[in-house]
Amino acid sequence: MARYSVLKGFYDVEQTIGSGGFAKVKLGTHCLTKEKVAIKIMEKSRLGDDLPRVKIELEALKNLPHQNICKLYQVIETESHYYLILEYCSGGELFDHIVERNRLEEKQARVFFRQIVSAVAFLHDKGYAHRDLKPENVLLDKEKNLKLIDFGLCAKPQPGLDSFLYTSCGSPTYAAPELILGQKYLGSEVDIWSLGILLYALLCGVLPFDDENIDSLYRKILSGRYEESSCLSLESKRLIRSMLQVDPKKRITIDDLLSHPWLMKGFKEPVTKLCLHKVHEKDPSCLSVMAEYYRVSVDVMWSKLNSWTYDYNTATYMLLLSKKQRGLPIKLYNFALRDKMESGFNKLESPLTKKYPLSVTYNKVNSPLMTRCTELKTTYLILNGRESTPDKVLNKELNIIQSLETKDPKSNIEQENSPCVRPTPMTRKPHKRLWSPGPDDTQSPVPSKLKPNSCSGDPQQGFNSSRALEEAVAGAGAETPRCSKVLGSLERRLTRVRHLLTPRRHRTPGAIPAPGATPAPTPGPALLSVKEVCNVSTTSNNNPDTVLGELRKALLKKGIDCKQKKGFRLRGKLHATSDHRRLSFELEVCLVTVPDSSAPPLVGIRRKRLKGDAWFYKRVVEEVLALAKT
Numbered sequence: 001m002a003r004y005s006v007l008k009g010f011y012d013v014e015q016t017i018g019s020g021g022f023a024k025v026k027l028g029t030h031c032l033t034k035e036k037v038a039i040k041i042m043e044k045s046r047l048g049d050d051l052p053r054v055k056i057e058l059e060a061l062k063n064l065p066h067q068n069i070c071k072l073y074q075v076i077e078t079e080s081h082y083y084l085i086l087e088y089c090s091g092g093e094l095f096d097h098i099v100e101r102n103r104l105e106e107k108q109a110r111v112f113f114r115q116i117v118s119a120v121a122f123l124h125d126k127g128y129a130h131r132d133l134k135p136e137n138v139l140l141d142k143e144k145n146l147k148l149i150d151f152g153l154c155a156k157p158q159p160g161l162d163s164f165l166y167t168s169c170g171s172p173t174y175a176a177p178e179l180i181l182g183q184k185y186l187g188s189e190v191d192i193w194s195l196g197i198l199l200y201a202l203l204c205g206v207l208p209f210d211d212e213n214i215d216s217l218y219r220k221i222l223s224g225r226y227e228e229s230s231c232l233s234l235e236s237k238r239l240i241r242s243m244l245q246v247d248p249k250k251r252i253t254i255d256d257l258l259s260h261p262w263l264m265k266g267f268k269e270p271v272t273k274l275c276l277h278k279v280h281e282k283d284p285s286c287l288s289v290m291a292e293y294y295r296v297s298v299d300v301m302w303s304k305l306n307s308w309t310y311d312y313n314t315a316t317y318m319l320l321l322s323k324k325q326r327g328l329p330i331k332l333y334n335f336a337l338r339d340k341m342e343s344g345f346n347k348l349e350s351p352l353t354k355k356y357p358l359s360v361t362y363n364k365v366n367s368p369l370m371t372r373c374t375e376l377k378t379t380y381l382i383l384n385g386r387e388s389t390p391d392k393v394l395n396k397e398l399n400i401i402q403s404l405e406t407k408d409p410k411s412n413i414e415q416e417n418s419p420c421v422r423p424t425p426m427t428r429k430p431h432k433r434l435w436s437p438g439p440d441d442t443q444s445p446v447p448s449k450l451k452p453n454s455c456s457g458d459p460q461q462g463f464n465s466s467r468a469l470e471e472a473v474a475g476a477g478a479e480t481p482r483c484s485k486v487l488g489s490l491e492r493r494l495t496r497v498r499h500l501l502t503p504r505r506h507r508t509p510g511a512i513p514a515p516g517a518t519p520a521p522t523p524g525p526a527l528l529s530v531k532e533v534c535n536v537s538t539t540s541n542n543n544p545d546t547v548l549g550e551l552r553k554a555l556l557k558k559g560i561d562c563k564q565k566k567g568f569r570l571r572g573k574l575h576a577t578s579d580h581r582r583l584s585f586e587l588e589v590c591l592v593t594v595p596d597s598s599a600p601p602l603v604g605i606r607r608k609r610l611k612g613d614a615w616f617y618k619r620v621v622e623e624v625l626a627l628a629k630t
């Protein structure tokens, strides 16, 4: 089957824009609105024990519509993959902005930090803790609005956010002391600690607690002592101190942060924790554009949309709404797709279908009707999300078609209820949620053998996500705090938590190529032309080939495995025994045009972290660029 065929006709899939330990993220265009989207693709077979992360992330994104949280538009599940269609944040990671400027001016940092605090206050208000707040998980959109991403480690304790959690998860350098110690903790309090680290990183361009050696790093965190850099104003020192309190009870609360004097400086209003752009509200103009497009009444269209099933229609509606909010004209393109989709649900209800039962219309398995059914099924799945695995649906349909062939053509009632003659998606009930962390979710999907035991299990199982799921599903109130019973000494606890916290980015260790020179293929003709300056450094050289050669030499000198990709792109990989020190990134020679200038473009180097610790990446790339004589 062609790659991403499930998206064909609905989204145009473009280049990879990011990847993490669990997903590849591609740029895409939503065909009906022509809006750019990010497509997060996760291969089920590679998720293994981390599969629950996806479900947690989906539920959180559906329940947390906020202007500073990346919007989810559609979820497509196939037998092998999850595809999450997300709001596209073209401005890169907040981390890249820190790297670009070394550190941010207090005024700029305040604008950014207010948005992060707003998102965190909102999610806390909804009973969630993020548990992985860091500049790599904060993206920027075109208008420089911040968007929080990566909710795979979040928790929603059932009794409420004031109940304890027990799973140690997150990124080591952002982890609060109570997490390091493997103690029970409050999700809201560990998020405040991470916010303190994040603000320090924004203002100073370095981390308050950092060390090559993970044990020393944890000792530094537990001591709570960090350098108060001279670049910090007195007010910012005070604010950071109030967040980086080793004793969680002494830490500032999110509500106090909203109106903290540092955050209020230059602003009349405290930070809001409200959602300003409602996404689930009835918007008559977007609704009528969609109703007109599908040639159905506004009421029928709304009844379909109002169930918020995160199908293609949800995506179309939310994207139209987003265009409207940005003052852009709202219209739908691509009428070929309309005809395809319309036939996907409207004709099923047409009087014609009722008058001439399906079984009369065909008599061979590979008849046009069967092709039609298959087409309808594919369209149906894409429009409505997953009901069953595609193969199962297809087989069911084939069986029904085959059995119908041998039946009396008069017996149509059965066919009306067959999967081929499904109720039109316009009137179909919402699908059962994958998992809902609501109060009536008494049936935990977690097998009993996985019941909470935050301090047992193989630490090499990465982020301990099955336990994270339990916390999120069963709620902390249902858990037994066993840490102190299972682990006798602080030392042993530290070792365990170190393993739990240390991200495992490479899930399936493939054959590691021997370090050394990789023969460079001839560069492709494409030399990327960029306008933006984020992630791009200019060079004093005007020959792209020379710059490429210098970069290659510098990478090899640093012992970094280097492969040339399409065009002038080098992929560097650092293979290390420690997960903490594994890295994958790209350096691409490009042409930088200076906006509003007639000056000829400059030769630049665009950098992109693909996998690995962001601060380690920063250090390595700085060293490579310093070595390259460009």
Ligand SMILES: Nc1ncnc2c1ncn2[C@@H]1O[C@H](COP(=O)(O)OP(=O)(O)OP(=O)(O)O)[C@@H](O)[C@H]1O
Binding pocket: 017, 018, 019, 020, 021, 022, 023, 024, 025, 038, 040, 070, 086, 087, 088, 089, 090, 093, 136, 139, 149, 150, 152
């Ligand atoms: N909505 C988006 N718009 C633009 N880029 C995105 C978007 N979502 C993700 N990315 C890019 O893809 C990268 C990986 O995404 P993400 O962090 O969600 O993947 P992950 O596998 O869950 O990561 P992790 O290993 O950190 O858990 C991000 O760091 C970012 O650069």
